[in-house]
Amino acid sequence: MLERFGARADARSLPAPAALLSRARELSERYFAGELNPASVEIVTNQRTLYGSCSVQTGRIRLSHKLAGMPAWVRDYVLIHELAHLRVPRHNRRFWALVNRYELAERARGFLMGAGFVEASPLDQIEDGDDGA
DSSP states (O other), X not given: OHHHHHHHHHHHTSOOHHHHHHHHHXXXXXXXXXXXXOSEEEEESOOSSOSEEEETTTTXXXXXXXXXXXXXXXXXXXXXXXXXXXXXXXXXXXXXXXXTTSTTHHHHHHHHHXXXXXXXXXXXXXXXXXXXX
């Protein structure tokens, strides 16, 4: 119960969904020529291991409440990561090329790993035999 209460408090310290959607659209304009636009951006408290997720079918992006208290440039990285999934669902070379358009991508990944918030996952690796086509 305390964990859920803390998660809700964290979620309240993040920008409102409308502001996050606006930010996602700004980032799309800057890094993807405005071509990757989510239908919505929501804050959720039920993602235990993810910091963001994207439904390619609906265009819905969900950000974890765990991003509360992190620098805005880290939150931008997670938004860019999820925006990239609107074009490339898998973590392949094409996907990482899109994400790496963000000049702070490597730094943000390092921040998340260093903070202990992201565990290495096979999904974070380029999938074998996938040339990105």
